[in-house]
Amino acid sequence: MAKAELMNYEQALEKFEVVIGLEVHVELNTNTKMFCGCRNDFGDEPNTNVCPICIGLPGSLPAVNRKAVESSIAIGLALGCEIAPNGRFSRKNYFYPDLAKNFQTSQYDEPIAFEGTIDIEVPSGAVYTVDIERAHMEEDAGKLTHVGGNTGRIQGAEYSLVDYNRAGVPLVEIVTKPVYGAGAEAPELAAAYVRSIREIVKALGVSDARMERGNVRCDANVSIRPHGQEKLGTRTETKNVNSLRSIERAVRYEIQRQAHIIANGGTITQETRHWHEDRGITSSGRPKSDADDYRYFPEPDLVPVQPSNELIEQIRASLPEKPAERRKRLQGEWQFSDLEFRDVVNSGLLDELEETVAKGAKPQAARKWWTGEIARLANAEGKDVADLAITPADVAELATLVESGKINDRIGREVLQAVLEGAGNPAKIVADRGLEVVSDDGALQAAIDEALAKQPDVLEKIREGKLQAAGAVIGAVMQAMKGQADAGRVRELIIERANA
């Protein structure tokens, strides 16, 4: 499993056109499984959330989870899909020990949702339209743990354990049509697409959407072809890439790997590939041909899923705003430049910002706090902003304190630090520590007198038009006031004094 030889990325793109296709599995957060009443919670003690149906005992029959159907329809509608009036389940037949019935109940030729589109914005600001081929319902398999050997893979393992808690967990698989024309941005597009799917299912409330827990899993298909060639190149399918960053890296790696092979006269094997996060490479999985024969046929134990128009329209009416539309709206409301707004989006802080503004902060102030000082502190601690102990309400309060002149920026940063240390909310911290800016001109005048006494030539310089001379006095006053002064006011008072 050595690192393959790679072509330089820019060179690869000069020679080849990249085509990607993405399959995203979204695990629904229904209370119960897809076809039985077992709890949908596979983190529990292994094989406790199981019953005759999800472990496929002889004689058991599936019954469709209505909530899962509704969630699937919601996902379909959010992706602009048509909803099938007569969706059918099919059996996908293959033998594997984690597959209780040795067939997966899935959808084949009649998926619940089909033919959608979604606009995806990549970090450069470019927007690509991704066509959705279908979104279909299916059940998850159990989870295998391979024991013995050193790779955790089935090869070399002494034995394997099966946990059927996950067997029958409802999934929606969203499949794109081939995506052309993203060029060098194909890896970023792949990641941004998955990020959007995550945002959508999270906003819909149909999935916990946590990639690290496998709630959202992505298989990335990549093929390349010489520019101008009509025939698609042979694709590889990199399975279960479980973070946005990995998706981007895996796609980039495959482009470079395939380019090297083709440029050197080789051919690409149609196969699945595994992504190795630690080494940043993909490795060969199993050969996968289009002729993989799953002997699909309509599931005779289930009647077709026939959602009424009424139900579809009811779900449509209750859909939350689409993420792309929401972004457009917020940027307009906040009057951010494209660059400012993209910065917020790319930091993943849109929700925080919106809530902070809703709590009374000015949009620019909210932006500066979140993408500036807060992001910096998170970064310094190697944490996610979301993991910091500060709420949008705190930030709104902080921004308002600064805006009203009660504290200045420097004190604000100090207060922020205190909030993160658990000292309470900003107003409380300012009150407790007496951090409020001194706006009493008397106290300031006294401090100015003291400073001028040490630098008597300053007033003269100001009168000569050298206003920057005030700086030294302002500095001394601020120091004397321990920073709790409005520097602007101090400056005004000094200039008044010079012109008096």
Next chain:
Amino acid sequence: MSELVKKNASELVELLQSGEITSVELTHAFLDRIEKLNPVLNSYLHVNAKEALATAVEVDRKRAAGEKLPMLAGLPIAVKDNLTTTDAPTTAGSKILEGWIPQYDATVVKLLREEMMPILGKTNLDEFAMGSSTEFSAYGPSKNPWDTGRIPGGSGGGSSSAVAGFLAPVAIGSDTGGSIRFPAAVTGTVGTKPTYGAVSRYGLIALASSLDQIGPVSRNVLDAALLSDVISGYDKHDSTSLPESLGSMAEAAKSGSLKGVRVGVIKELNGEGFQPGVKARFNESLELMVKAGAEIVEVSCPSFEYAIAAYYLILPAEASSNLAKFDSVRFGMRVTPEGNPTIERVMAATREAGFGPEVKRRIILGTYALSSGYYDAYYGSAQKVRTLIQRDFDAAFEKADVLVSPTAPTTAFKFGEKLEDPLAMYLNDIATIPANLAGTPGMSIPNGLATEDDLPSGIQLLAPAREDKRLYAIGAALEALHEAVWGKRMIDFAPEVKAGA
């Protein structure tokens, strides 16, 4: 005692209700006969004496205490061994499930328990219900009480032989292509395949999901009706079960008449290749019905010609998938080959040892029929035939209220006679299969003995989907005409089975 076991279930229910007999007494009577004759007939794979008696005791206690009991409480019953039972092994007639005790009761079994019917045991069947003779049971064939050298029909030969041999008053069967009706015909009993979805399939070890239906096995039409009323109804565990009630079959059976009934004779099932005695009896019944006020009309169902071909594509296709779960991982037999075998080798070795020849034949057929490149030609075409057959039925029922045919072309054949010729075996079901393909109800009732071999023949009644009541009404009326002619029930012509024969 021996007379008691020969009574119809409806009479036994009256005796139980009036307190003339106790359920314990009755259950013992059947258990005694089972003990004596099951070694001969091999009707039961497992006898559940202790549990059956416990139920009987409970019924008697409640009755003595004056508590209200369900209609059939205390009436013993036999259950085909492809329905899951938590208190008895469930094998489906296969080695691969030998000794498996399910963790849950089939819905029908649950209903029988709620009705407080003592379950005498589990009856024999062709492995996974694949067969017409029980010769494919991994546990040896059941015998026909009329002639123990002959087959009791299949796949439900255990239930038919138990009911015909008075080893149970009634039994549960399952019918995928005739597995209730064909055994009924060759053992002189009554068997009904209800409308698809009338009875929950939850807990029935699936053969072909879109064809399987559970139904009653009995010695007369009213008994079948009483049992049908217990086991029918919507079940949320079976998505294909019908949400609406089809009404009381017992009431239909009690109010049956042939006056003004249009009886359709299916041209394509009117005797070609049928045994002369079977055909003669069938024609006599038509005459009887005319005398009773029925009108005979000829109907044509041209697509029935393709029924067997379509059936033997759809059934193996679904079965190949349904049987995939028998892989040794979670339950049942496990064979571990020598060396350090992979999971694939364990699965293969288990399936090789656990499945019999007919099961393997059908898994291979079905896997082939579903394969990419063949799907449209085989499975796809078969589904189209299914639609055509439904249309034939629709057209026929425009002209007739009920359709009739001989249930099977022949009387019971001898063991081994068709074992080497699968196609000949498959042809037994020529008259019964169309109803499974169309999802419509069918019933076989005794139709007299064929003159050439003095063995039972059956007449099949077919009704439109959801019109099961017609079968019971018309079946009961015809049964009454027959018994008036014969002077007794047909089952009373059966020779006594000799113990140790």
